[in-house]
Amino acid sequence: MEKLPETTDPVRTFLGRRAVFALTHLVCPLCTTGLVGYLIWLGADAARTPLSPLGLYLWPALLCASAVAALGTGGLFRASRGAGVFLLSGLLLLAFCLIFLFSFVHDAWRDIPDFAVGTLEIYLLFGMSLPTGMASLWWLSSCPIVGEKRLGADMAATIAAYVMLVLFGSCFLRLGAFISLGELPTLLVCVAIALAFFALLFHTLWLAALGHRALKTRFPAYGFCLRVLTVAGLPLLGLRLNSHIPFPADFQNIWCYLLVAFCALTLLPPTCERRFVRLQYFVRWAAFPFTLYFFLVFLPFLPCAALAILALGAGFLMLAPTFLLWTHVHALQESAKAIASRKTKVLLALAGLSLLPLAIVAATERDRAIVRPLVEAVGRPDFTSGRDALPMDEAAARRAAKKLFDCEFGHTIPLLSLYRERRIFDGLHPSQEVIDALEARFGLSTDENPSGDVFGALTRPAGTSRRRWQSTTPSQNKVAAVEVRNAGTRTPTLAFTLEKSPSPNCQFSAPLHLADGVWITGMRLKLPKDGEWKSATRRDRRVATWVYENIVSSSRDPALLTLDSSTEGRLKVFPLDEPREVEIDLLMPTPEWCDVPLVLGDTEVRLPGIPEPPAFEDERKAVAICFVGADATKPLPNADLYVCGGPEIAVTAEPPAEPPYAKEAVNAKRAHQFARGYAYAHGLRIARVDYAGDGWSRRMQSEAPRRPLPLLEPDDPWQLGAQAWQLAEEMGHRKDKSRLFVSPIRQLAERCRVLTSAEALIVVETEQQERALAAKDALSRNADLAFDITQAETPHATNCSAPEFLLVLLFALALLLRRILRLPSR
């Protein structure tokens, strides 16, 4: 057998012993052959695969090839001369073919039981075949044509021996079957695989280095050709491949190509000696952020590059950013040597480094300056300027809309897109109404890139917009029992017992039908853990829905009650792993609606009649609320009696003409002209304008901050009436008649204590969920109507060490920069 080189490495000395060497380089390949035979035996009954006609020839061929490889490996080590490169390369290829073949068998033949084709066997095969490949590489390195062995080869052979020792131990533990050590065998195998991978990597790098040295010596233009390939060829090929396989993101942007060209122009020319050396140094630093960005983007996938190369030959392009960075750093070092002054080098470096980031910041700020006004204008139209008025000209608005659509529906690239979205939209997203309005106005499309984003599934479910996550919790609507408490009063309580669901992670979701004029004032949920009753809080509907869906995903106890109109709503309760009890409080203004059943899912509830007479019914029996609230210092020259909430109007009032209400009054008139009713609250006076068409919207202006707030949906005049009724009751007991103009809808609803369609009743279980709910609610109060607060991040509840890590990263970059710049002066 071949004598191994002399070495003082005790490990290699041990591995060089004949018995050990024979074990690692002869027995293992034979085991490989055995495993292939095992595969064939397993596949004999599963000949339904597409390969079955060919299998009769393929499998024996593979068996023979494996046997030849196994025996040949042993014989090769007896040879006194180096073996043929092609034979050894073939052996290496065969070893990898076996790996993928077994993986194919593993997944293609599903009727093979798991114990027969388990995970461990795959890696055993991988490990067993690897020494064959290792041996091939060893002999490649020892061939006279490639020179003497170097460190890489030593490490490869050593590590391969480690691999076999580990695998034998794993195999022994596995075959023992009497000793259960949990994940240990798999862990050992994975370690072996990783070691083998690195061995391959090191040896490949060594081979590449040898080739590089040989070519550099023989071909003078080799260096320049390599540089062209590294700074221009590989990046452009990578971008070209990216157009077909957008991994890890779609970089098909004109700027990427331009920056690649710019980078190539800065790096290809030789380093200037005296003239233009500073300029060259500056532009090389200016291109460095681009190089660094792509290196960082591909850095997580660098260890997978070898697998990508095997799976997809062009996968070596994943290494292009690394090669580019290497070349760029060398070019910077060369340029730095030509500049004497260290201060000059530092200043030029800082100036160059900041060029591209500042350009990105400036472009983002420019986009923010044009997109936000457009979104706000579309979200809150100002009728005083005309129905289709925009704060910019049509062309600028179209460009802004396109940028918005690119931001929302276009391709995202790591990190930079996050910064742009955060800066332009403050972490929010435009609401669907704004998107629809822009889409209709400018004819823009929200479709995804037709070329397809193969890896788009990384950020959103397939076939959905990137703005929405879809929850697919199973649901049922079976009510086991219902009880009416406080019957015969104006405030009954319905107590539902929901049936337990046989399937896990199931929610109760059922439509709720109310009679006209019945309002919901509260809800309680019984928590199964301790039997405690938890009261619901009234929150913004978007906020409550978002929090509910997020809690459902973490399998906690929430309940959500929403109203779509004055008579239709939905109740959701999660989870249903046992019978759940929920109570809903009602407010019955008159007894006439008691005859109309309340329906939850398939369950009907008839409420008993109320003996008390109605409190606010007028002589015409219409549900109307009379309310007076006047400012003693500034009486309005109008009737003090306002009527709302009813199908007929008793008195209408003209809006005041004095500022600052004049604009709102004009807006109201203009809105009415466009078939949109408008009502406003001023000094708690609710005036209603004749509504035309089939609906009207109401907006309530608040003084601080001055912006409109959402009000009720058009189809619930009773709810508005209920609010006004409650306010009337309160005002009747107040002695001071000071203005209460500043009254956001939420506070108004809080006083009225009834559920509106703009809000929801939600029960949450834990304090953390309460905090998240409050934080999201606060965000909804301060966020612009034009933006979707459900897409915003939940504020951090725990300390995040991200800023500290960034400081460490910056410190490391500073050290690197200092290292690069610290070069001997001439």
Place this chain on the structure above:
Amino acid sequence: MSSSTSPPPPSFEMTRGLLAALGLRLLLWALPDAAIIPLFCCAPAWLAAAWFNVPLETPDLAWQAGDATFVMARSCSGETFCALAAAVLIAGRRWRWAWAAYPLTLAVNTLRVIAACACAPFIEGTRLAAAAHLGLGILFFLGALLALSFLNFWRPHHGKTARND
């Protein structure tokens, strides 16, 4: 007379490194979740969510990518790697650089998390999912340890590893 400048034998270095690893691991094991998660989990989760441009839900440190939800738990913190990395530096007599094990852990764990999330859609549901996830993690951590070990034992003035001296 024996030389006082002779380097310690490899077995001593290995023992020192193993003891350091064991001590650090026990120390980290003793710390509660409230200390480990902010120290080791927040940064990789934040950076991974930023890389994929998705919101990070706190305090669960969860983010949704596609149809899968990823949660950064204590088991993903990389505490063992941190202890091993510090041990490698201590074994190589570079005591002053032992602090670098912490940022290195954050960096390597971030890369591992990003790669795991990127590969998850392709391996989830297969019989190899668990082993592939484990193998990917070992690839990153073991690779970082090997690189660290190589750098640690590299002596610039000789251009060889300590073993070949």
